[in-house]
Amino acid sequence: MFRNREIRQFAVLFFIIAVSAVSMGFAVSMTAGMLAVVYTVVFGVFFFVFTKARYKKIAQIADQIDLVLHNENRLYIDETDEGELSILQSEIRKMTLRIREQNEALRGEKTYLADSLADIAHQLRTPLTAVSLILSLLEDNPDENERKKLVREIKTLFIQMNWLLDFLLKISRLDADIVTLKNESIRVRALMDSALQPFLIAMEIHGIVLKMDVPETANVNGDFGWLSEAVQNILKNCIESAGDQGHIEITCIDNPLFLELTIHDSGCGFDNDDLPNLFDRFYRGKKANASGYGIGLALSKLVITKHGGMITAKNHFQGGAVFVIRFTK
Known part of the structure; x- marks a missing residue:
């Protein structure tokens, strides 16, 4: 405590004032001098105990900060009564918790980058x-x-x-959030036509029948190019799954609350073990003949999520796979 220069200065000043007060008390009378001594000692002891307790609390806070700075997961700071020290403790607790959260996020990002x-x-x-x-x-x-x-x-x-x-x-x-996505009104029918364009010849060769029920008035806000590519990846997966003489059905629900696109193919659907991991990067399924790199669906989910939407996949009760894309209005 006495390492603090301010405390040493205060102690010297207190000693001078105490000596002066006691001297003047004895100059008046013996009783006044004794009272001055008693009051000086009581005040000095009280101030010493109070200041030592405060510095002990500050030392505990400093130790906790040091633990956090050295990547210690434990964080415990005692509660104190209302006052400036309590406010300081509260702010330090917020700061240390935020530092720990950022450290955990950085560790997660490093692991993800390495993977x-x-x-x-x-x-x-x-x-x-x-x-x-x-x-x-x-x-x-x-x-x-x-x-x-x-x-x-x-x-x-x-x-x-x-x-x-x-x-x-x-x-x-x-x-990395370095892509600036446009926010323009997009006709969903035009979006689907654009996404289907690269597959029309292949669908004709393989005899795949397309049934599309998308209202001309259905609109969604977003970036046409990125959304078109996201839907293309889903359609590619459905076309490959449908196979020769298969069929693909695209439907759209448009109401004041949300817009929902459903893409259903006539393929064999998904293995139940694959469903939780379909949109994971580089996941190719557990089938031995799984093709592709496993990033198309991951990109689709990322694009749709960036547009505030969500995508799910499941097996249709009549067979085949179903992808559902929903944008909340």
Whole structure:
């Protein structure tokens, strides 16, 4: 306590005042002098005990702050009576709790970043290994037709890697909040037509029948380009699941409370074990023949969530998969 310069100065000043008061008391009378001594001692002891208690509380707060700064999860600060010290304790408690929350968030982000980098490396390693193998075959192959075939395979693999990197870049930009999403009125029918456009030829070749019931008046606010891509990823999943001679049904509910899009395919649906993880990044399902990289649905969910909507997936009671997208108005 006496390490504090202010306390030392106060002690010296108190000693001078006490000596002066006692001297004047004895100058008046013996009784006045004794009373001055008693009052001086009582006041000095009371002030010493009170100040020591306050400094003890401050020392406890300092110890707790030091624990938090050294990543200690425990945080305990005693409650005190109303006063400036109590207000200080309350503010320090808020600060330390916020620091701990930020530390936990940073640890979570570091873990997520490490896992994401490991997943990306794993996803890229497979096509890169295939390219390396094909290049070794290409180098020693004298057959011109075979060489052309190997070159086409390399081009296909590079297209796949470029697609993968493009998706990963989009996800990372959305995660980092560096994408400015437009907020414009979008006709849902035009949005669905745009999302279906890349698949029309494939659907015709495979005999997939499309039934769409979307009112012309249905509108949603958002970024047309990003929402179109989000719906495209869902439609791609449904088209692949529906297979030859399958069908896809798209319906829309539009009311003053929300707008809801439902996409139903005639495929085999999802395994129950896969349902909780469908929108997780790099999740490809537990089936041995699962294809793709497992990021299309993850991107769709991220885009829809950024627009204030939500997406769910389930199995239809009549068979097939059902995706439900809802935007609250």
